Amino acid sequence: MKFTTSTAVAAMAGVAAAKDSRTFAVLRFTNKGLVTTRADPIVNPGVPSTHVHNVLGGSNFGFSSTGEDLIKSNCSTALVKGDYSNYWYPTLYFHDPKTGNFEYVDVYYTNVYYFFEATNDQIKAFPTGLQMLAGNSMQRTPPATGSDQLDPSKGPINQVQFTCPRSSYNPPSYPVGSDGTKAGMVDPNNQGAGVGFPDVTCDGMYSPLRLDIHFPSCYNPAAGLTNYKENMAFPTDAGNGKQDCPPGWIHTPHIFFEVYYDTQPYKGRWTENQGTQPFVFSTGDVTGYSGHADFMAGWDEDLLQHIIDTCDAGDSGMDQCPGLFYGLNSGDCTIEPLVDEQVTGTLTKLPGNNPLSGFSFGAAPQMGTGSGSSGTNNNAAASSSKPAASPSTSKAAAASSPASSPAKAPASSSPTKPAAAQPTTKVTDSGSKTIESKPPATSQPAVGGSGNDAQCSAANVHTVTETVTVTAGSPAVTAAAASPSGTKNNAAASTVGGYTYAGCYQDNIGRVLSGDVLPNLGPMTNEKCVANCVSKGFSLAATEYGGQCYCGNELVGSAKLADSQCSIACEGNSKEICGGSWAISVYSKTGAVAMKAGKARRSEHAHRHRSQRN
Numbered sequence: 001m002k003f004t005t006s007t008a009v010a011a012m013a014g015v016a017a018a019k020d021s022r023t024f025a026v027l028r029f030t031n032k033g034l035v036t037t038r039a040d041p042i043v044n045p046g047v048p049s050t051h052v053h054n055v056l057g058g059s060n061f062g063f064s065s066t067g068e069d070l071i072k073s074n075c076s077t078a079l080v081k082g083d084y085s086n087y088w089y090p091t092l093y094f095h096d097p098k099t100g101n102f103e104y105v106d107v108y109y110t111n112v113y114y115f116f117e118a119t120n121d122q123i124k125a126f127p128t129g130l131q132m133l134a135g136n137s138m139q140r141t142p143p144a145t146g147s148d149q150l151d152p153s154k155g156p157i158n159q160v161q162f163t164c165p166r167s168s169y170n171p172p173s174y175p176v177g178s179d180g181t182k183a184g185m186v187d188p189n190n191q192g193a194g195v196g197f198p199d200v201t202c203d204g205m206y207s208p209l210r211l212d213i214h215f216p217s218c219y220n221p222a223a224g225l226t227n228y229k230e231n232m233a234f235p236t237d238a239g240n241g242k243q244d245c246p247p248g249w250i251h252t253p254h255i256f257f258e259v260y261y262d263t264q265p266y267k268g269r270w271t272e273n274q275g276t277q278p279f280v281f282s283t284g285d286v287t288g289y290s291g292h293a294d295f296m297a298g299w300d301e302d303l304l305q306h307i308i309d310t311c312d313a314g315d316s317g318m319d320q321c322p323g324l325f326y327g328l329n330s331g332d333c334t335i336e337p338l339v340d341e342q343v344t345g346t347l348t349k350l351p352g353n354n355p356l357s358g359f360s361f362g363a364a365p366q367m368g369t370g371s372g373s374s375g376t377n378n379n380a381a382a383s384s385s386k387p388a389a390s391p392s393t394s395k396a397a398a399a400s401s402p403a404s405s406p407a408k409a410p411a412s413s414s415p416t417k418p419a420a421a422q423p424t425t426k427v428t429d430s431g432s433k434t435i436e437s438k439p440p441a442t443s444q445p446a447v448g449g450s451g452n453d454a455q456c457s458a459a460n461v462h463t464v465t466e467t468v469t470v471t472a473g474s475p476a477v478t479a480a481a482a483s484p485s486g487t488k489n490n491a492a493a494s495t496v497g498g499y500t501y502a503g504c505y506q507d508n509i510g511r512v513l514s515g516d517v518l519p520n521l522g523p524m525t526n527e528k529c530v531a532n533c534v535s536k537g538f539s540l541a542a543t544e545y546g547g548q549c550y551c552g553n554e555l556v557g558s559a560k561l562a563d564s565q566c567s568i569a570c571e572g573n574s575k576e577i578c579g580g581s582w583a584i585s586v587y588s589k590t591g592a593v594a595m596k597a598g599k600a601r602r603s604e605h606a607h608r609h610r611s612q613r614n
Helices: 005-012 301-310 526-535 602-611
Strands: 023-027 035-037 053-057 086-090 092-095 102-104 107-116 131-135 160-163 185-187 190-195 210-214 236-239 242-244 254-261 279-281 292-296 468-471 499-506 540-544 548-552 573-577 583-588 592-596
Touching: 053 107, 086 107, 086 254, 131 210, 254 292, 499 540, 499 592, 526 540, 526 548, 526 583, 583 592
Parallel strands: none
Antiparallel strands: 023 107, 035 053, 053 086, 086 292, 092 102, 092 279, 107 254, 131 292, 160 190, 160 210, 185 190, 210 254, 236 242, 468 592, 499 583, 540 548, 540 583
16 A cells, blocks of 8 residues: 555554545546446346446446456546546436437536545545445435535435536526426525526536536445445534544545536427426436436555545646556547447437336336435434534635655556456347447547547637626625535625726636636635736636636636626635636736637537546
8 A cells, every 4th residue: 555654654653644625636537438338237236227327437347347347457438547447327318309209418528526535534545346326316306405415414415416507597597496396496506506407408618417426435344345325424524624434434535426418419409498308317317316326446446545645636637646656548448338229329218118207207116126226325424423513615626735745656557457358248128129339439538648549739729809898896795605603604805915806707618717727826715816816927816616716817708697606615715705616706906807709619628628627
């Protein structure tokens, strides 16, 4: 096992190394997916699953995969070589209101965030073969709230949301006043997110409908690796911004899926803002409440521990972590579908013949062992003697300083692994055509993966510019991020470091401020960001998502938002607001901003998606 010096000292002393601030790194993938098929070796081992999943990761995925099988994979879609884990989630279909047919919705791309939380525990690598589920494929009723809620000491867990970036939130993304029983409902703190499918097209710049799923990070070794119903729980707030696991449990990385379903091509083929929508999960769910995901650990444990101990690459990507033992993967890694049936293209029924369910269609049908239900105890607090404290407000942006120098790693050449045949077992569904459906082969390359063929060039970008000057009004008080006292009284400061608040503006994947992107300034405050931008000669400074900073002289491809969209507390000062989700709190010398409208080809967008993400 590889340790940093501080971790090794703590280990020799027989105590866990406390972690004072959260760090994180985004795992990206070399292609869109390993396979799309009706299989789930966690819930339905040995047989086809009741519904189709999109699968990423190691090539030894199969009906009866184990962790030991995965680490013998011939290849992996994970960009970081040494991760042969599998990650999977339900496939999405468009239910054509005119024909009644089901059309496969492509996945734009997937990110998996690895968060290493501030804790009094020692965070340890996933043990090989650990099985986890998040969400419940049988769920057809709404959670208690439209916002995410991950601390079991604060009430029922809500670990699944949709994010729906839009060019305008007028009309809103969810029916006004919806309680979730007849349509999805909005996050009360963020009009760009909610639970259940929104009833509009998510048309924000380069950002289609996104499924967000948080996994618990406390592993109970007494329950065992494969007891997915009881082996995991979320940590509880232990005070001082730290989250701890119950005594005797192992604190693992907190993983978070971002799944981008490419729903934008279906705009205009259905009537929006009517309280109904045309998308359906492969489970037959029309509500979206059955969003779920599975994970089976197949990491080189020493490598993952090294990443935990030394890396804070953040949005730059795990591929930028120092001292990766084996380097990076490149090129596509795919396997044949395990069930011989059509799952992409246009279908007359859902694979597995799943009926529609939810809302007016009624409850999900009983499916026995094929339910795919998580059955986890994630909605309840694990037994713990640790005290609860005020909830943490920051969501997904790390801003701590880099970890200590990495431990010495072995040579970067790929380790010798025993050969393992790729899964070839197929099952013909007697109720469907025996047509093989191969995953799309035209995904864009991940940044950093040598050997990827497609590259982006300046010739792929076309910019149309129009300069507009916008003068800011007085900053409004925002109310999404609670202060430590529990009150919701955070506001954007009117002046910071001699700069004036100019308003809340929309960001996008191309970054509307690109003069200085994501500088590592430690726990973020508006003061730090403004000081950094001033020192580098920029006239605009902006904070985003609680912990990010951007500098520039003009906003490119942005739009003014309501101040309520900038609603996340600064990681370095919980009494201030540092932007929101795809929303930036902008400060300028004069209180005005220069704006340019721009657009780019989609190939460039995909490239940027992988290089920098919220």
